[in-house]
Amino acid sequence: MASPVPLKEKRLLDVRISELPSWVLMRDFTPMGIAGAFRRGYDRYYNKYVNVRKGSVAGLSMVLAAYVVFSYCLSYKELKHERLRKYH
Amino acid sequence: MNENLFTSFSTPTLMGLPIIIMIIAFPALLYPTSNRLISNRIRTLQQYLINLILKQMMAIHSPKGRTWSLMLMSLIIFIASTNLLGLLPHTFTPTTQLSINLGLAIPLWAGAVILGFRYKFKTSVSHFLPQGTPILLIPMLIIIETISLFIQPMALAVRLTANITAGHLLMHLIGAATLALFSISTSTALITFIILLLLTMLEFAVALIQAYVFTLLVSLYLHDNT
Numbered sequence: 167m168a169s170p171v172p173l174k175e176k177r178l179l180d181v182r183i184s185e186l187p188s189w190v191l192m193r194d195f196t197p198m199g200i201a202g203a204f205r206r207g208y209d210r211y212y213n214k215y216v217n218v219r220k221g222s223v224a225g226l227s228m229v230l231a232a233y234v235v236f237s238y239c240l241s242y243k244e245l246k247h248e249r250l251r252k253y254h
Numbered sequence: 255m256n257e258n259l260f261t262s263f264s265t266p267t268l269m270g271l272p273i274i275i276m277i278i279a280f281p282a283l284l285y286p287t288s289n290r291l292i293s294n295r296i297r298t299l300q301q302y303l304i305n306l307i308l309k310q311m312m313a314i315h316s317p318k319g320r321t322w323s324l325m326l327m328s329l330i331i332f333i334a335s336t337n338l339l340g341l342l343p344h345t346f347t348p349t350t351q352l353s354i355n356l357g358l359a360i361p362l363w364a365g366a367v368i369l370g371f372r373y374k375f376k377t378s379v380s381h382f383l384p385q386g387t388p389i390l391l392i393p394m395l396i397i398i399e400t401i402s403l404f405i406q407p408m409a410l411a412v413r414l415t416a417n418i419t420a421g422h423l424l425m426h427l428i429g430a431a432t433l434a435l436f437s438i439s440t441s442t443a444l445i446t447f448i449i450l451l452l453l454t455m456l457e458f459a460v461a462l463i464q465a466y467v468f469t470l471l472v473s474l475y476l477h478d479n480t
Contacts, residue, residue, distance in 0.1 A: 212286060221295045226284070230342060233280065237344040240273065245344075 263350050263419065278348050281335035304331070311473055319476050326476075329358065330469040337418060337461030341454070349464075350419045352411060358468075359410035366475040367403070381478065410471060417464050421457045428453060 181189045193199070215225035238245070247254055288297055304327060311330075312323050333349060340347025348354045370378040382399040383392065428450045435443040 208283070216286065216296055217294045219294075226296065229284070230339075233339070234342050234344060237342075237346060240346075241344055 263422075274346070274348065277346055278336075278354070281332065281339060284335065285331070311469065315473070315477055319473075322473070322476055325362070326469050326473055329362070329472065330465050333358075333414070333465035333468055334462055337465060338458070340418065340422065341457055341461060347418060347422065349414055350422065352415045355411035355414045356407070359407040359414075359472075362472045363407040363410065363475055366472065366478075369476075370478060378478075406471075406475065410468060414464055414468055417460055421453075421460055425450065425453055425457065 178189075194202070211229075215221065215228065285300060286293075286297060288294075292298070307330060308323060308327055311326060312320050315322075336347060336349050339345055340349070367378070382396050382403075384395070384399075387395055428446060432443050432446040432450055435446055
């Protein structure tokens with residue numbers, strides 16, 4: 167189904183599922199592109215939660231909570247052995 | 255339990271890639287920059303704290319020593335934030351690794367010493383011999399002073415490593431003890447838990463104090479040599 171907007175410029179939520187693989191392949195995977203993606207993600211989070219008139223502690227604590235979860239995933243292999251099980 | 259105790263200090267890897275570079279760079283994300291004079295709350299708070307520390311720390315230096323302000327402020331912010339982030343559960347603290355602390359201590363100490371030897375040679379060499387020593391003691395004292403000079407970077411690095419590692423290890427052990435005692439006798443577990451709470455408060459203080467001590471000593475070495 168041809169849509170009036172070209173595929174490359176659509177945002178993720180506007181892409182149809184059938185078009186998803188070609189959409190993913192069209193994204194910019196060069197180092198500059200990946201750096202740009204990280205920068206855009208950072209700017210989005212910063213402008214929504216931190217750079218506001220009455221920012222709260224939630225802006226910082228969400229980042230720290232995500233960091234804790236990330237570190238948990240990294241150390242899961244060693245933490246697996248500390249469960250209370252009969253057979254590890 | 256023996257192996258579990260030290261696995262929290264091993265270098266984190268993700269599918270074989272060392273993530274430690276990302277973990278060291280992570281605190282930089284928490285300090286946003288801006289062109290504006292007055293920014294959001296978190297920036298205002300950070301500016302206030304940094305100004306406070308800066309004025310307190312650089313007051314004793316001459317203008318030549320004050321050129322090191324940026325370096326020393328970055329140092330104290332890095333060490334304080336890595337130590338505080340290490341108090342979150344399951345996180346990895348880079349300052350527990352001796353390699354990183356040596357990498358911080360040796361260049362800074364060497365920079366201060368070389369600066370002193372280059373611009374104020376007589377004053378720097380005269381530090382090797384305190385005033386009013388008996389003549390017979392002079393050779394021994396010079397050797398002792400040289401050793402004490404060369405031990406400064408080692409002491410800086412090992413002090414930071416040992417303090418943070420010991421704190422984390424103690425928290426692990428007491429936490430494991432509390433958990434094990436919980437099924438045996440709940441009141442003892444309660445006492446152990448209170449000990450754990452007190453230790454955590456101590457660790458918060460130690461995290462900040464260690465950063466302060468490290469930076470203060472570097473600035474003292476600088477003051478001697480400028």
